[in-house]
Amino acid sequence: MRVAYQEIIQNLEKILLKNGFTEDRAKLCSILFTQASLDGVASHGLDRFPVFLEMIRKKLVLPNQEASILDSYGVFERWNGNLGPGPLNAYQCMDRAIQISKELGVGIVALQNTNHWMRAGNYGWQAAEAGCIGICFTNTKPNMPAWGGSEPKLGNNPLVIAIPHSDGHIVLDMAMSQFSYGKLKTYLREGKEMPFDAGFDADGNLTKSPESVIANELALPVGLWKGAGLSLLLDMLATILSGGKSTFQVGESGEEFSLSQVFICLDAEKIGIKEWSEEKLDAIISDLQSSSTFVGSEIRYPGGKIPEIRKQNMEHGIPVDEKIWKSIIKEL
């Protein structure tokens, strides 16, 4: 089924108000959830809203705790998320990184003690909309093995790199696992194998079986030992820059809360790249799309499809899972 953008936002807003959010915070939080579904990433949008409410009821997410500044060193600031809602904290800290970059060319905010930011790409779009290159990453609970390991030790630690571009921003939003557990579960429900190796079975062999990967919680790091290394370093950076918890500490509670995140902005105007940036990006994209292909398929680039998806969903309503939507409506 499809539901209109405004209708979704209004409903989420009412529910958040009932759950202790102040008006402004309920509104922004609703927009951030809806934005994810609007852009075709329902897995980190509406699909997560029921879990988000559960986290609020467990008092792991505190609706009206705002992020507060801990330390300021000019370009670099450290903030405490005070266990507030992850999307609001992330939005606030990316906004702060944007502000710093508008003044100093570059702005970096490290955030400790925050919660799941839901769709990572939102904050990349936020930076790009403000005319900034935006880079951000978060740690997570342990959900991938170290290279050679037989238990989850690494987070899939999503990384976003966003570049402003007038024809639609270029936004890479990638977790360090080849497939998300959400995607694995979808294939499992449909009784299908994954199209590529997705993790390890109980004997440590690469497997395409979603059942096996889920059972062992051994999702495959992108690029095998390389993604395992990148995941580790992102966790280390988020932890030491924010002064917060690392993936293994997040894992200790059995719940995924109190995460560490980093937000980096470079303001295109302030560092003098505006005059050539568009032209150079267009040339790169045009060369990429001129590539010969094996299957005659179109070559895509990160974020390239989003303006069209957004337009379709604005016109025809946002696709929502009927079961999820019913469970949300019940909260009204």
Next chain:
Amino acid sequence: MRVAYQEIIQNLEKILLKNGFTEDRAKLCSILFTQASLDGVASHGLDRFPVFLEMIRKKLVLPNQEASILDSYGVFERWNGNLGPGPLNAYQCMDRAIQISKELGVGIVALQNTNHWMRAGNYGWQAAEAGCIGICFTNTKPNMPAWGGSEPKLGNNPLVIAIPHSDGHIVLDMAMSQFSYGKLKTYLREGKEMPFDAGFDADGNLTKSPESVIANELALPVGLWKGAGLSLLLDMLATILSGGKSTFQVGESGEEFSLSQVFICLDAEKIGIKEWSEEKLDAIISDLQSSSTFVGSEIRYPGGKIPEIRKQNMEHGIPVDEKIWKSIIKEL
């Protein structure tokens, strides 16, 4: 065979002096090549020295051109490599990023019109030795396909993330291809298949055959479409930040020169993370290494083996390929 560290440096230095380098530059350049081999990365150390000399003879690498500043915006600077030797330009720009970060907490230098920096990790070690978190990346000529593409369009664009750590710095040095062409050629010579999928065959199927991957120049991006995306974004960032050439433009000449690079530093002391950084890193490493394993093998982390390799090679001499060493000695 093994050759002593100092002996290698002295020989390289003499050869560079004969090839037009001034004394200081010959010395530093020799150290950077030797450092790579010392750390066990001969593929980007001594093994490349003959190719480096060839690039000098072709006048694609200009021995005494120094990098010069183009624009300064406080934290962010843009430099021109003036087609000087890649290792010297990279060292100079990472040094400049370190200096800026010592003053402002963060320093970013984008470098255009430079040459192959040889071993990427060197500049990560350089930053970490100076007490800085260092992040750097470079573009390359096209040597990987876009996702779905049947010709090389993306560079394997190495990325380095380095974190200072008193027990040996943590340095991730990863190209965006699962295996380097150097590694593919080694397996081909030995008549072996790669241990994991390494690229595509002429029909676009994943293959472990080094012969097939090399013939089609279709090395596999790490994490399939994810690494393809990351590679593209790194090229875009290097290009627009430096104002220099992108991967496809580098590819147009048929030679790999005039690259774009970015160097980022955060000074640990200046941003107030020194008091907890060691302890947090030790805890993460200790948790990682406590992982159960499938094969009883030790869990490694990026850079973790280097202090031991370095010690061994300092004591017993650096392993060098006999044929390569002979061809180098001939240049004396």
